[in-house]
Amino acid sequence: MERISCDICIVGAGSAGLSVASGAAQLGADVVLIEGRKMGGDCLNFGCVPSKALIAAGKHAQTVRKGGMGVAPAAPQVDFAAAKDHVEAAIEALAPADSVERFEGLGVRVIRDWARFVSPTEMQVGERRIKARRFVLATGSSPLVPPIEGLDAVPYFTNETIFDLRERPEHLIVIGGGNIGMEMAQAHRRLGCKVTVVEGSRALAKDDPEAVAILMERLRGEGIEIVEGEQAARVTGQDGAVTVETEGGRSFSGSHLLIAVGRKVNLDRLDLDAGGVKHDRAIEVGDDLRSTSNRRVYAIGDAAGRLQFTHVAGYHAGVVVRSIVFGLPAKAKQHHIPWATYTDPELAQVGLTEAQAREEHGGNLEVVRAEYAENDRANTEDRTTGFVKVMVVRGKPVGATIVGAQAGELIGVWALAIANGLRMKALADTVLPYPTLMELNKKAASAYFSPRLFGNDTLKSVVGLIQKYLP
Numbered sequence: 001m002e003r004i005s006c007d008i009c010i011v012g013a014g015s016a017g018l019s020v021a022s023g024a025a026q027l028g029a030d031v032v033l034i035e036g037r038k039m040g041g042d043c044l045n046f047g048c049v050p051s052k053a054l055i056a057a058g059k060h061a062q063t064v065r066k067g068g069m070g071v072a073p074a075a076p077q078v079d080f081a082a083a084k085d086h087v088e089a090a091i092e093a094l095a096p097a098d099s100v101e102r103f104e105g106l107g108v109r110v111i112r113d114w115a116r117f118v119s120p121t122e123m124q125v126g127e128r129r130i131k132a133r134r135f136v137l138a139t140g141s142s143p144l145v146p147p148i149e150g151l152d153a154v155p156y157f158t159n160e161t162i163f164d165l166r167e168r169p170e171h172l173i174v175i176g177g178g179n180i181g182m183e184m185a186q187a188h189r190r191l192g193c194k195v196t197v198v199e200g201s202r203a204l205a206k207d208d209p210e211a212v213a214i215l216m217e218r219l220r221g222e223g224i225e226i227v228e229g230e231q232a233a234r235v236t237g238q239d240g241a242v243t244v245e246t247e248g249g250r251s252f253s254g255s256h257l258l259i260a261v262g263r264k265v266n267l268d269r270l271d272l273d274a275g276g277v278k279h280d281r282a283i284e285v286g287d288d289l290r291s292t293s294n295r296r297v298y299a300i301g302d303a304a305g306r307l308q309f310t311h312v313a314g315y316h317a318g319v320v321v322r323s324i325v326f327g328l329p330a331k332a333k334q335h336h337i338p339w340a341t342y343t344d345p346e347l348a349q350v351g352l353t354e355a356q357a358r359e360e361h362g363g364n365l366e367v368v369r370a371e372y373a374e375n376d377r378a379n380t381e382d383r384t385t386g387f388v389k390v391m392v393v394r395g396k397p398v399g400a401t402i403v404g405a406q407a408g409e410l411i412g413v414w415a416l417a418i419a420n421g422l423r424m425k426a427l428a429d430t431v432l433p434y435p436t437l438m439e440l441n442k443k444a445a446s447a448y449f450s451p452r453l454f455g456n457d458t459l460k461s462v463v464g465l466i467q468k469y470l471p
């Protein structure tokens with residue numbers, strides 16, 4: 001058996017693990033990186049990249065279908081397998097950045113196998129025993145397969161298999177109306193499938209209901225059947241013909257089934273008990289992302305059981321690099337983390353929603369808005385659906401919600417403001433190029449000052465005096 005000693009042993013080469021590996025190795029630490037499946041993890045292979053590529057193909061088809069601005073609408077000729085080639089090409093284009101070669105080039109020792117604890121200070125990886133000063137568990141998550149009656153006997157897809165499907169599903173039934181469910185529903189609909197979403201409570205329930213309502217109207221307008229408040233209880237059928245029955249007694253039939261009901265943290269292979277690492281559904285960590293029971297161990301990304309996004313994985317990586325490599329105190333915060341759902345229109349959030357802000361700040365809250373319908377660029381491009389809504393407390397933004405074109409880009413300004421404690425004045429004072437959608441953000445910031453400026457009688461009296469005496 002080979003024995004390896006290192007400074008940092010990272011388990012999982014997804015967004016979280018790779019970010020720690022590259023940062024720590026480039027700063028001079030001796031790093032071992034272990035990956036049991038595919039380099040790049042979920043985001044590259046089964047998550048963000050393939051989903052955004054498929055969404056882009058759907059958007060293309062929709063542009064043709066919709067026509068407008070003098071261009072005749074036409075039925076798009078969709079080659080579903082070619083759309084999947086595009087998905088594959090996007091993954092291939094990005095894969096070198098996550099490859100063994102790149103990381104070995106940075107001085108990381110990469111081992112392709114599964115890792116498990118054998119003691120609080122050692123992991124076993126195949127025939128190798130690894131002793132490390134610090135372990136970083138970045139094992140990610142997998143699709144949760146719920147205990148729905150009959151599911152074990154019916155063919156179904158998850159995010160790990162749906163992108164390999166090369167024949168267009170006639171009618172895709174999606175169980176779960178979260179981020180995955182709604183993004184995949186619209187992409188498939190636009191590529192020519194019938195789509196039904198069966199959601200147990202409310203679709204996109206973590207987002208602002210007013211913004212979600214606008215998105216739902218568009219999705220339903222495109223012909224997606226979205227059934228809310230219907231928990232899937234039983235499935236029957238075979239290849240090409242599946243039926244979902246709900247607790248409420250309704251049933252929905254289609255040709256293919258996608259399960260998108262949430263995530264399960266990958267802990268099974270780690271033998272956490274042997275490592276003395278406390279866990280429930282995720283690894284138990286404090287805000288420092290350090291195990292509460294084994295101080296050599298950190299958990300980051302999806303494995304930390306907090307918000308599950310690629311940018312959060314990257315952020316966690318920065319926090320632990322600071323702590324492990326420099327020995328400095330570091331904590332992961334959550335109040336400044338944005339997210340976006342890449343439907344059309346996009347939906348994005350950072351900080352508190354309006355409801356959360358009302359609960360937390362009561363009478364101190366002011367909500368300011370800007371409408372896409374009043375933005376010049378949105379009008380020139382016929383993208384007038386949506387709004388920017390900013391929650392402000394004593395001159396500082398505490399949350400922002402955007403639904404509309406490029407919401408995922410526009411939310412960045414509010415993420416910057418909240419992360420850095422900027423005041424609304426900073427945004428109102430910024431000069432932006434005209435005509436841009438970004439001006440929506442400035443308009444919302446200006447809306448905060450308008451009543452203070454233009455509805456201020458004292459100020460008006462002062463202006464009157466100045467005007468009287470100015471030469």
Ligand SMILES: Cc1cc2nc3c(=O)[nH]c(=O)nc-3n(C[C@H](O)[C@H](O)[C@H](O)COP(=O)(O)OP(=O)(O)OC[C@H]3O[C@@H](n4cnc5c(N)ncnc54)[C@H](O)[C@@H]3O)c2cc1C
Nearest residue numbers: 012014015016036041042047115139140301302308309310
């Ligand atoms: C369909 C879909 C779309 C998404 N879209 C977005 C998006 O647009 N934007 C966004 O921010 N987020 C998105 N996400 C979420 C994002 O993909 C995850 O938050 C992110 O990939 C988490 O990174 P991670 O490094 O924590 O885990 P992962 O990427 O899951 O990596 C963990 C790795 O650890 C390996 N591993 C596990 N156990 C062991 C072991 N014992 N030994 C060795 N290796 C092990 C796994 O094989 C895996 O490769 C999406 C997710 C899905 C499913």
Ligand SMILES: NC(=O)c1ccc[n+]([C@@H]2O[C@H](COP(=O)([O-])OP(=O)(O)OC[C@H]3O[C@@H](n4cnc5c(N)ncnc54)[C@H](O)[C@@H]3O)[C@@H](O)[C@H]2O)c1
Nearest residue numbers: 176177178179180181199200231232260261262308340341
């Ligand atoms: N754009 C993005 O950033 C993006 C995209 C996709 C996924 N993700 C990440 O992946 C995570 C997982 O996404 P997800 O959509 O699988 O989970 P989710 O938790 O966001 O949504 C799951 C939905 O399934 C519903 N549900 C659960 N059991 C059900 C049942 N039996 N019948 C009907 N409905 C049921 C829930 O009520 C919930 O609305 C997200 O939370 C996010 O962190 C991010």
